[in-house]
Amino acid sequence: MAGCGRGLKQAPAGRGLTPAAPTGSVSWMRIVLMGAPGSGKGTQSQRLVERFGIPQISTGDLLRSAVARGTEYGVRAKAAMDSGQLVVDEIVLGIIRERLAERDTERGFILDGFPRNFAQATALSSLLGTLGRPLDAVVLFEVDYAEIVRRISGRRSCQQCGRVFNIHASPAGTPAHCERCDDQPTLVQRADDEESTVRRRLEVYEQQTRPLADYYAAQGLLRTIDANASVDEVTVRLFALLESLPAQRLLRNAS
Ligand SMILES: [Zn+2]
Numbered sequence: 389m390a391g392c393g394r395g396l397k398q399a400p401a402g403r404g405l406t407p408a409a410p411t412g413s414v415s416w417m418r419i420v421l422m423g424a425p426g427s428g429k430g431t432q433s434q435r436l437v438e439r440f441g442i443p444q445i446s447t448g449d450l451l452r453s454a455v456a457r458g459t460e461y462g463v464r465a466k467a468a469m470d471s472g473q474l475v476v477d478e479i480v481l482g483i484i485r486e487r488l489a490e491r492d493t494e495r496g497f498i499l500d501g502f503p504r505n506f507a508q509a510t511a512l513s514s515l516l517g518t519l520g521r522p523l524d525a526v527v528l529f530e531v532d533y534a535e536i537v538r539r540i541s542g543r544r545s546c547q548q549c550g551r552v553f554n555i556h557a558s559p560a561g562t563p564a565h566c567e568r569c570d571d572q573p574t575l576v577q578r579a580d581d582e583e584s585t586v587r588r589r590l591e592v593y594e595q596q597t598r599p600l601a602d603y604y605a606a607q608g609l610l611r612t613i614d615a616n617a618s619v620d621e622v623t624v625r626l627f628a629l630l631e632s633l634p635a636q637r638l639l640r641n642a643s
Contacts, residue, residue: 423529
């Protein structure tokens with residue numbers, strides 16, 4: 389019932405506010421991308437931004453930007469970080485709220501990396517409810533954990549040019565050297581990408597974030613994508629999924 393009311397009430401507003409999307413048939417959407425570290429959602433998020441012209445809201449970037457610009461919540465976040473404390477959810481939510489007040493989010497947004505736990509999810513629902521801008525969908529990228537560990541632990545980067553390579557993509561036995569730099573420096577692995585670190589991050593995801601799938605499924609928002617595929621194949625699946633969202637059908641029918 390809530391879903392129907394939401395779509396009917398907001399479809400005309402969405403049409404009035406915004407011109408047609410530059411490409412694709414999605415006029416507006418508010419989505420959360422969920423997935424384990426290494427599931428590829430960051431890359432897919434970038435492709436959504438390019439295709440639909442809807443901004444990506446990544447809380448890490450947002451936090452840095454709010455601190456740099458000295459917004460109300462940015463100042464509070466900086467105070468917390470300077471005193472070695474965690475930035476509490478209330479501040480992160482405040483920063484998201486500040487971001488959603490900017491015009492480029494009128495056609496929607498892609499939340500990437502937030503919420504990460506139940507408390508954040510309920511706080512987000514409450515904030516978006518207050519703003520009258522509830523989520524259209526939550527897309528869960530499902531990738532086998534073994535594949536994630538393989539992908540991430542294969543990452544190597546060049547300290548000279550910063551380019552990231554994957555040793556699994558190179559022919560077996562190829563030495564790990566940068567192909568772009570003339571003197572072919574040796575590639576290095578970031579501490580974050582070491583297998584033990586990856587496994588720890590997957591555990592946190594499994595315990596705190598993955599259960600949100602049930603929370604969003606109960607609200608009829610969850611859409612799952614099998615992301616055990618190439619980046620391009622996952623993009624095809626993602627676009628198809630988003631263009632078939634009920635809210636988008638409703639918009640097209642109404643126009
Ligand atoms: Zn290089």
